[in-house]
Amino acid sequence: xxxxxxxxxxxKRIALEFKDGDLVNLGVGIPGxxxxxxxxxxxxxxxxENGIIGGGPPAVPGEEDPFFVDASKLFCTILPGxxxxxxxxxxxxxxxxxxxxxxxxxxxxxxxxxxxxxxVPGGKLAGMGGAMDLVAGAKTVIVATDHCSKDGKSKILxxxxxxxxxxxxxxxxxxxxxxxxxxxxxxxxxEVAPGVSVVDVLLKTEAELIxxxxxxxxxx
Numbered sequence: 001x002x003x004x005x006x007x008x009x010x011x012k013r014i015a016l017e018f019k020d021g022d023l024v025n026l027g028v029g030i031p032g033x034x035x036x037x038x039x040x041x042x043x044x045x046x047x048x049e050n051g052i053i054g055g056g057p058p059a060v061p062g063e064e065d066p067f068f069v070d071a072s073k074l075f076c077t078i079l080p081g082x083x084x085x086x087x088x089x090x091x092x093x094x095x096x097x098x099x100x101x102x103x104x105x106x107x108x109x110x111x112x113x114x115x116x117x118x119x120v121p122g123g124k125l126a127g128m129g130g131a132m133d134l135v136a137g138a139k140t141v142i143v144a145t146d147h148c149s150k151d152g153k154s155k156i157l158x159x160x161x162x163x164x165x166x167x168x169x170x171x172x173x174x175x176x177x178x179x180x181x182x183x184x185x186x187x188x189x190x191e192v193a194p195g196v197s198v199v200d201v202l203l204k205t206e207a208e209l210i211x212x213x214x215x216x217x218x219x220x
Contacts, residue, residue, distance in 0.1 A: 004220070006146060006176030007029075007030045007033060007146075007176070008033065008037075009176050009193055009218070009220060010030050010033075010144050010145070010146075010174050010175060010176055011030055011031070011033035011034045011036075011037055011144070012037040012220045013174050013179055013191075013193075013218050013220050014031075014034050014037075014103055014142055014144055014174050015034050015035075015037035015038045015039065015042075016039065016219065016220070017101070017140075017142065017172070018038065018042055018044050018100075018101065019042065020041065020042045020043055020044075021043070021044070021045070022044045022045070022100040022101060023044070023045045023047055023053070023098060023099050023100050023101075024044045024045065024046055024047065024099070024100060024101045024102070024103070025046070025047045025048070025049065025094070025099055025101070025102040025103070025134055025138065026046060026102075026103050027102070027103060027104040027105055027117075027131070027134075027144075028071075028072045028105070029105045029144075030105055030144040030145070031103035031104060031105065031144050032072070034103060034144075045082075047090075047093065047094075047099060048070045048071040048076075048090075049071050049087070049090050049091065049094065049129070049130035049133075049134070050069070050070065050071045050087065050090065051084050051085045051086055051087055051089065051090045052068075052070065052076070052078060052082065052083075052084055053082055053083055053085075053093075054078050054079045054080075054081055054082020054083060055070055055076050055077070055078060055079070055082065056076065056077035056078055056079040056082070057076075057077055058074060058075065058076060058077070059075035059076060059077055067084075068084075071129070071130070091130070091133060094130065094133045094134055094137040094138070095133055095136070095137045096137070097137055097138075097139065099134070099137060099138040099139065100138070100139050100140065101138060101139070101140045101141075101142060102134040102135065102137075102138035102140075102141055102142070103142045103143075103144050104117055104131060104134065104135065104141070104142075104143060104144065104165075105117055105143070105144055105145055106143045106144075106145040106155060106173075107119075107120060107155070107162050108155055108157055108160040108161065108162050109143045109145065109155065109156060109157070109160070109170055109173055110156070110157045110158060110159050110160045110207060111156075111157070111158055111159075111182075111186055111187040111207035111208055111209075112159070112167075112168055112182070113167075113168045113169055113170040113171070113182040114159070114160045114164055114166070114167050114168060114169070114170070115135060115141075115143060115160070115164065115165045115166050115169055115170050116160045116161075116162035116163060116164050116165060117131060117165050118131060118163070118165050119162065119163055120162060121162060121163065128165060131165045131166075132165055132166060135165055135166035135169040135170075136166055136169065140171045140172070141166075141169050141170050141171050141172075142170075142171065142172045142173075142174060143170045143172070143173045143174070144174050145173070145174075145175055146175060146176055147175035147176055147177040147178065147201075147204055147205070148204055153206075154204055154205050154206040154207070155175075156173060156175070156180070156187075156205045156206060156207045157206045157207055158206055158207050158208065168182075170182050173187070176193060177192065177193050177196050177200065177201050177204065178190075178191065178192055178193065178196070178201045178205075179191035179192075179218060180209070183210075185210060186208060186209075186210045187207050187208065187209055187210065188209070188210045188211075188212050189201060189209045189210065189211045189212060189215055190212050190215060190216075191215065191216055191217065191218045192215065192216075192217060192218065193217075193218050193220075194217055194218060194220070198211055198215060
């Protein structure tokens with residue numbers, strides 16, 4: 001796969017979904033890698049739920065500004081034209097349907113678009129943050145996740161068993177193996193990663209997949 005790591009494959013494919021000027025909220029982990037793979041000529045405005053639009057690269061060590069911290073509590077920068085505001089304005093933007101995209105990770109996601117990404121039952125309470133609002137308010141929800149867990153089990157399920165972040169909220173699921181779209185007819189396999197076959201994806205997916213007759217290789 002051209003030397004790309006699994007998380008890089010996911011981020012690079014997701015970056016192809018954005019248009020110049022989109023307002024985008026990115027979760028922690030894999031979603032945070034997406035900006036470095038944006039196609040030439042495409043600039044998106046990054047929103048952070050703690051009150052930033054126009055977030056830029058991480059702050060250079062030694063040049064951190066304590067007033068510029070992103071939703072992951074990391075020192076960040078703000079690009080020219082960016083702005084800051086309070087949390088009520090930030091969540092008004094989210095709940096008002098003004099975000100074009102949100103990209104979040106997943107513990108589980110299923111064929112109906114249900115997403116579970118905030119706690120493993122019996123595990124340490126991680127906290128949901130703004131995820132519940134984001135999946136309900138954004139125009140398009142993209143789930144970015146490894147296709148299988150560390151123990152080899154599929155994370156793309158027939159039905160989530162963990163507590164949900166949102167019900168029937170995911171529009172697209174992007175993994176290191178596949179690009180899938182949640183539709184009214186079911187979960188459709190649209191693309192496979194380079195070097196991956198449709199059979200490979202089917203064998204590693206618990207969910208029922210509809211294979212698009214024009215399934216193609218990811219253009220990454």
